[in-house]
Amino acid sequence: MFIIPGKHQEQGLSYNPFKACVLPRPIAWISTQSAEGICNLAPYSFFNAFSDDPAIIGVGIAPDSREEGVKDTLQNILETKEFVFNLVSWEQRTAMNESSKPAPADVDEFEAAGLEKLSCNFIKPYRVKGAPVHFECKLFKTVDLPENDAGEHYTLVLGEVLGIHIEEAYLTDGMVDATKMQPLARLGYQDYAVVKEVVQLVRPTA
Template identity: 40%
Template sequence: MSETYSYEVAQGHGLPHDPFKAIVAPRPIGWISTRDAEGRGNLAPYSFFNAISDTPPVLAFGSSGYKDSVRNAETTGAFVYNLATEALADAMNGSSANFASGEDELRAMGLTPAACRCVDVDRVAESPAALECRVLDVIRLKDLHGDVTDSYVVFGQVVAVHLDMAFLRDGLFDTAAAGSIQRAGYMTDYAVVGPDSMRALRRPGSPEEAIAKYRRRK
């Protein structure tokens, strides 16, 4: 085995850049649309995002700072997750620019707003999939010393789903064909899910089967 580089976070990583985001990767992009108290739309990407439960279906996105998406979601109790894809990469990236508060990035980027069924928030019509969410909780994180940080996590339960029928194959959503784009390391690094990156892994029937299969591959 090769030599291991180890460090304690409190003492610093000693590297040109913090490897944390490169290790926990790829990460789905939470392309989050919201609406503020005045009814103005907002659209922004968050790389700290994922599904955390399927019963009920729950999503969570994390924000460094109390940004518009967090404020809007907490104020109105709703947000929408729009699937970011390779075809929409420039629009997604563009929506991360420092737009003025209250300016609707969805419309500014030339995307098409589409009404939702259960929440008063627009979704991105060009996105192959969108999940409407009602907010369950907004948490301001604390560190190990109990001190509050400037990081927030928004939890939302999915209440409605939108799927572009062009990506339904025999009733299954074709993830590879949709081509979702994900954060995969440092500032400019992204990965794309496509047919060549997919791999089928079925759960083993027993521990013995799992061990035997792994040993055969070594």
């Protein structure tokens, strides 16, 4: 079956298969702070790492359905140039989902989701207590992606990682242990996956 993106219904599919075919996708649970000091927390599944020297991560943020058209996360990053990536574990799946609920800009999603805050070393936004990993990030640049038929566009946010917090309980022999963290990943539709098993493939030499 050959599908043209955005034309899936014309080809007999009720839902767009694009995101269901790019899987599993890590979830960026992004915490920010407005210029006025209001905390914001929201999950994004268009996320990955793009460089390790320097350490660069990227998050794709959709346009907002509200009149101003910009999500609070993006607005805060543009204003302050800072944000935190919090890794979502299986244990925090419900809180992560709760923080995805649309809310006014003056609502603190940490409080709404019943989450505690941890301070950062280099930046003002708070970290999510209980998350296995946190990246303290500064904005590198934003890129406006192509507009859709409605004239809206996603924004790609690229951030440089200034520091990494890792809970020592999730380290084994000095290495991050994914089976201990059990990170949550996004699939298509309303589906998620959790990492409970890993396999090793040693890269062959030339």
